[in-house]
């Protein structure tokens with residue numbers, strides 16, 4: 358049956374249901390470098406439509422750049438083991454940000470110098486002169502060279518063959534303050550001033566710095582921004598980019614500054630952002646912007662940065678993990694995954710400034726195997742199991758209307774007395790993610806817990822989009838105004854149910870999709 362053929366029928370609950378089986382022939386061929394089945398993409402905690410490395414340890418996304426139809430994803434990678442160490446840049450490419458082809462490691466640790474996080478740009482016409490051919494484009498990586506317990510400085514590497522092979526620049530470093538902590542350069546082309554801009558972190562000074570260059574090699578200091586917002590944890594992986602937004606005054610460009618730093622949950626790392634203006638020299642916070650504001654309210658979203666050179670939209674990719682327990686998560690032979698890429702936009706906030714709206718880039722319709730649609734389901738102080746619709750690779754799009762219920766929501770990956778709950782407390786207007794009973798929570802004391810975020814209802818309704826993928830659960834509320842990414846390590850549970858407590862809630866509409874794998 359192909360994706361255009363629908364079969365309509367009624368299931369036991371008397372609900373209109375649509376089965377939509379899709380043709381998987383357009384899935385791209387994957388290069389799977391690991392032959393070990395245990396750690397292959399069938400392993401029980403392996404995400405089926407999120408990115409994870411073929412084997413070994415991965416953390417931050419690096420060098421996100423779009424070039425000639427390919428999205429490049431480089432990432433912090435340990436080629437030799439499942440814990441952090443020997444940091445190098447792993448590499449994969451994709452044409453749609455969902456199906457990935459693994460490529461060989463791009464940049465290896467060498468002579469005791471690790472390759473820490475950084476970015477990549479396309480130097481059109483090779484103006485830097487780094488690549489051999491003067492007229493060809495040159496892909497340039499700007500990364501932090503890290504010498505353990507000694508120094509961090511900014512260095513370059515370049516590729517003349519679409520990122521397939523790389524050479525480190527013989528004149529490295531290009532920016533060195535002789536500091537132990539000075540890292541994670543994000544470089545982008547600043548159209549208005551016609552130069553490259555670098556934003557880079559001084560982690561323990563809660564500061565980012567801006568530098569400018571004409572050739573990616575010589576950098577001139579511009580300004581500092583910092584000592585505001587959340588200063589509970591060091592600042593890492595900054596990013597700065599413009600987003601166009603509609604205001605009463607017409608269309609305006611606002612600048613978003615992201616910093617991985619103290620998070621919304623005490624004692625855990627997370628990400629905050631600032632909104633203001635950037636004139637090519639200085640970032641000035643919007644006077645009406647009230648900091649801190651957080652990118653995600655789960656525990657597993659960190660080091661996210663955006664793609665360079667995608668025309669017309671801004672795509673963010675983050676590491677779905679947390680340094681508090683990242684090295685202990687119970688995954689065999691591989692560790693670490695990326696959250697779904699998100700498209701960013703801005704909307705007005707309640708203070709007269711702006712806030713981020715994030716929508717997962719989800720061209721997964723080709724991955725939807727079977728779908729069911731529901732309308733106006735009343736749940737009165739009870740729990741409704743979705744039985745045969747349950748699974749561990751799912752997409753659920755739902756709209757709830759509380760009608761007396763004190764609490765209502767969804768439980769996923771249920772079974773053997775375990776489960777993960779995502780629910781809403783009506784009186785307090787709080788959304789909660791509870792993974793205390795989600796399965797294996799004992800591998801690290803910091804893992805078990807709940808996350809909460811204040812989420813106002815929109816015209817009396819809560820709109821929830823939930824993605825389940827074996828060990829990752831992503832929640833987007835109110836059309837991307839709030840998000841929560843969390844890992845869970847269920848035994849073999851897959852049950853899903855809706856519930857309401859202390860009264861009635863209506864699911865005004867819902868779509869439940871079983872999803873296939875991008876790694877088959």
Ligand code: FRU
Nearest residue numbers: 417433444473474593594660
């Ligand atoms: C963030 C980070 C970066 C650093 C990298 C090292 O997760 O600590 O600041 O460059 O990881 O792997």
